[in-house]
Each structure stands twice: as C-alpha cells, then as structure tokens.
Amino acid sequence: MELASAHLHKGQVPWGGLLLTASLLASWSPPTTGQVTIEAMPPQVAEDNDVLLLVHNLTQRLASFAWFKENTISTNNEITRFVTATNETITGPAYSGREIIYRNGSLLIQRVTKNYMGVYILEMTDERYRRTEATVQFHVYPLLLKSNITSNNSNPVEGDDSVSLTCESYTDPDDITYLWSRNGESLSEGDRLKLSEGNRTLTLLNVTRNDTGPYVCETRNPVSVNRSDPFSLNIIYGPDTPIISPSDIYLHPGSNLNLSCHAASNPPAQYFWLINEKPHASSQELFIPNITTNNSGTYTCFVNNSVTGLNRTTVKNITVLEPLSKPTLKVTNTTVKELDSVTLTCVLNDIGANIRWLFNSQSLQLTERMTLSQNDSILRIDPIKREDAGEYQCEISNPVSVEISNSIKMDVLWEVTSEISQSTNPQPPTTIGLLLTTLLTRWMTSHTLS
Template identity: 35%
Template sequence: MRRRPGSWDPLAWNGPWKGLLLAASVLGSCFQPAPGQTQTPVTIVLTPPSPVVGGNVSLAPQNPPQDFVLCSWYRSATAAETSRILTCFPHTPLVQQNGPAHTGLETAGPGCALHITGLTLNDTGNYTTLAPIPHGASGTHSNTLSVPCTEMLPRPTVTPNQTLVLENGTFTLRCNSSPSADTVLWLRDGASLVPSDRLVLSPDNRTLTVLGVTRDDAGAYQCEVRNPVSTKRSEPGTVTLAYGPESVRIDPPGPITLTLGSPLTLTCVADSIPAPSYRWGLNGTDTNQTGSSLTFNPMTLDHQGTYECRAHNPITNRTVSVWSNPCPGWHPAP
C-alpha cells in the first residue's frame, strides 16, 4: 500500500545526515503528581540514537498503556499548555491534535511515538510525554527525555597559516573551530604533540604556544577537533625557523689558475632561512655586484685578486663573509 504524504517513514532515516546530534538520556519523571495521584515512569527511546540536522528522529515510549485514550507531547520539562506539541488519540485512523508548540514538522505515531522530520538546531531541548491512566484510574504515565544537540563539525583552521620565527623565540597558533568541539588535539608533521614546559596549551586546548623555539619545532602544524559524531583535521599551518647564514663558501674554491680570456663563474653558497642576499667585493673594494653568482666572460687582468662574498639574512640580521683567491696567476692564451 502506498504511504500517505506526510506519513512517517522509518526508511527515510538511512540518508546522510549532517549537523545535529540528538543524544538522549532519560531523566526522572516530568513533574510531581498531584495529591492522590500516582505516576508510572515511562522509558523513552530515541531512534536513531544519533540523528543529525536534516534527518528524522523518533521518540517512542516503551510499553505504553495498552488501552490509553490519549497522550500528549510537550517541548519542555513540564506539561504546560503553551509548550504542548500535539495530542494523539489512538483511534483507527490515528487522530492528531496540534498544540501551540507544533512547528509543522512533528507527527504522532503508533504507541504514542513522536516523530520529527527535517531536524534543525531548534529541535534541541526537553521533551515530555504524558498519558493518563485509562478507565478513571488515578494517575498518569509520564517521563521527560533530555535531548541535547551538537553539530557535525566543520573543518577547523589554524591561524596564522604561515609563521616565521627566530631560534629561541616564541610563536603562538590558534585552532579556530565550532564551540561544539569537545576535544582539541595538536599535531606536528602528523604526529601528536604532548604538552611540556615549552609546548603550552590554553585551558581549552585551542591555543598552542611554543617557547624557546628550536629547529625541531619547525614543521606543519594541524589541530584536530572531535565531538561524538565527527572528527575533523585542519589544513597545515607552516612554521619556519629563521636562521643563518651558516656554512658560507665560494664555489669553486681557490686558488684557481685560469687561461687569460677564459670565462669564470663564482657561486656563493650559504645555509640560511630565508635565503640571504649576496654582495661581492674584490681586493677589499665593493664591486656593486649582487646575487649568488658572479660571472666573467672573458676574464681579464683586472679580474685577478681575492674575492669576498657577503651573505646577509634580513630576518636574523646576520651577515657572514667568505673570501676566495681564484685568480693568483694566468696561463698565456694559446
């Protein structure tokens, strides 16, 4: 038989849901009974146990009275008329009477179940069911389900995404994520970081501060956030350590004997981050030549002497000079 439009379809729960977790925990009875009345707690089951925004959920009382004449659902922990979602009359066909708190997305099901479709963040809260004991008996069946919500986490980001820091300096990274993330972890180059005297985390773990930076602290930093329904990891934020210049040399090293008129290229090499600027001198005089390479083609007598390369790192503000004597003498040209 074809289902009526708007009827409850449990098969629709199997689609991909994003955003909202409705994790249920059953609390005590929803209100104190009036004098002379008794209350029988009713266990309420949430199906599925972890629904999300855009999906569906069912709040179903377990073992309701077999011959109850009506039951009501309230969007609160008390059975106030202003918070009544609907009242269900278990006739054939089932009759539903909507209340002031009905949004158009709630329907009643068999056994006094409450079905909510197209879940939104506003559907979080307390839900109370109330079913009078039939045939004039004194009391009611009732209970309240606390339905907290949490979203499907978006991907976090690390700021700043590029950091250049000096040795022995300090840097701070921030993990930007939804407040509903209940766990925040930090990783460097894919390996988990453990807090220490130098690796300091804020109370909520969202800020990482590294003190006394060493070269081992350079790398790709990520934060990972978790909640009961999702785990997301950020794109890497790159931390680069500025150092140098170190191990500065001129290639080829001197002394070099050349044939007059032949070409020569000298290259200055330095270990430095960021890459240094270079400036060349000859026999103690600035040549006004810059760049890592110096080329002569052809070599002349004026090019003979001792060459100096000065490598300067603008971040560390360090300059290192190295000398080479590539042209102490000449072979005659053939």
C-alpha cells in the same frame, strides 16, 4: 497494528522528513509484554536533521498517550496527544509543527535545532485512566564549519619571537574539541608548545625555522569533524655561515674558476664577492675564465639578511699552480762496493713540490742506513748493502700535477772470502771481488754441469 501517522494539516508530511521514520519503523511488530522504554535515534543529533523517539513495548490497551517537553507534565508543555478510541491526534501549546506522533507511541521531530534538545516525557493513560510515564533525552549539536587559523605575528624572527596560532571555528564553541597537527603529526604541550583556551590556541615559544609548518587545526563535536586549510609560518632567520663550493683550492693555469656560495636564510640572503679583500661582484656565483697564477689569493663570500640585519662571511684560499717539469735523478756512482756509501740527488726546478723516492717502481721503504736532506731531494745510503741493488727514481708532485724522473740502476759489489786448507799443501786465504750477477751465473753453470 497499522503504522500510519495521525497528525494535523491533512496528513501533509514532507517525504524527506519521513525517511528516518521509514527505515526505523519498517520492521515494527506488535508489542510484547514488558516495561515501556524509549530510544532516541540518534541520541546525538546534528542541527537541521531529524530525530525519532522510538517507543518499545507499548501496550495496545491504552486510552491515549501524550508527549511533553521540558521534563514536566503540564498543559503548557504538552506537544501532542493521540486518542486511541477515536484515532485522533490533538496538538498542545508546545507543538511546533515539526512533530509527528505515531500509533505505536513514537514521536518524530523534523529538522531539529538546539532549542529542541532536552528531556521528553511520554505519558500513557490506560482504559481505567491510570497513568504511567517514560522519559528520553537527546542532544543537538551544530554541524561544524571549516575552521581558520590566524596568527598574532606574521613574520616571527627565529630565536627571538613567540607566536600564538588561534583556531577560529565560526561555530558555537560549546562542546568543541580542538586538535593540532604539524606536518601531519599530532601536537601536544611540551617545552616550547603551550595550549590554552581549551586547546583553541597554540603558542610556539622561541620559534625556530623548523616550526614553519604547515599547521592544521581539527575541530570535533559528537556529530561532525572538520579541518582547517594548512597554515604555514613565515619564519625569519639567517643568514647561516655561507658555504663555498666546489671544495677544490688548487687549479692549473688556463682552467676556469667557478665558485658558488650558499647560505640558508629567509628572506634569501644578498651575496657579495671580494678577491684579496677588494669588492668584485654582487652575485651568488663567481666565474673567472682562463685563470693564471695572478688569480691566486683569498676569495671571500659575504652574505647579508636585510630583515635580521645579520651578515656572515667565508674565506677560501685559491692557489693557481704551474704544471711541474720532469725532474732529473743523478748519482755519485752506479756501481759501488758493499759497505761503501752512495748519494742520489733529485734535481728539480719547481720550488715547493713534494718529493717521493721509488725503488723498483715501489715507494722506497727507508731504513736506518738511509737519510734524506734538502727537502728530501737528496738520498744518502751509508753503508750500502747488497739488498739495496736495484732501480731508483724520484717522483715530484703538487696538487695539480705529478712527474717522475729518469731511472738509475744501482749495482752493488761485495767480497767473497774463501779459505782452502790442505794438510800437505796449505794455501793462503784468497779474496776475490765479483759482481753479484757474475757469481750467480757461475753458480748456476757449475750446478748444471754436475
């Protein structure tokens, strides 16, 4: 069967309107026996697009077939009719000029609007004037325009205000689905998130700075998807407690004091510096070159948010310390007898320095025989033992310098007692006092000779 269309207006059909028809009917073949069915292609149509009501299994022995709108067969609802015997197309009262009927019964409707949506009836009349019907339905939806997000509060304050964001779609809101996202993540109702008006409005309760966004509203209907431009909130907050950096609080004379203060705040905070509670500068940075001990004191960073009316402060104590001078180590006696006592004194000119005692270049491990006094500047060993012999030093330090004293070598003498018993010539006990180093030398010599 030829697939040419039969219509009025001298066969003038716009090429664009036939593109869908050409693609869907090109493979049409003579019908086979079976029930007539109609398929809307597509069943959901975007406004100003074409829809084809494609008929399947139409018999060749029909006298005529006609299309009706509004789910009722009546003269007023007739769109168009095709008479097989004369190969003639007749239009009815419901014909709009956008419909094209084909010999296989199919109907093409071009550039549909929402008024074309609904149920259509195909009435088929055979050669004996018996009538049968088939119906089809399609829906028409608008192509969604880009939506826009509006807010009921342009400058919400953190913790105090709530904000409602509305998705303005500029399209008939029927059959539109609204989806919200923030920072690319989908949003749903929660403790501080509420959706209303069919998800068209998103309400943020007690906003925080983390609610800034950006937000995107996505609109959907069966034929299109569109997204708004990103929308961010200008949330007013702060200032938070300021942080002063660097963390150093001890400096030495001649160095530069360079402090920086930062506090999270929107709008940005105003910064003020006070030194020893006296105003000094209105800036975020504080720089004092070539400082002296006179620059020791309290440094306060004061921050203020002019919109929230809140202010915060942080205080930092800065101490300028002179470098330490080398201490001197003194001892009552560098050679002592075992079980006697000895006192070592670390003489220093710097008040407040920390003192650490060294033994053979290692930190001295105090025993129950050792005591420290006068801020650890005096070390007393009582009684002293041979294992205490060695090199002693004291180390002094403050946060900016370290100094080590001269070293003192301590020698410990101990007594060796021997009893010589002979059966024929007994001898009285003899006590000999020797240096440890002398005893060791003799012992090594005797063993070498033997």
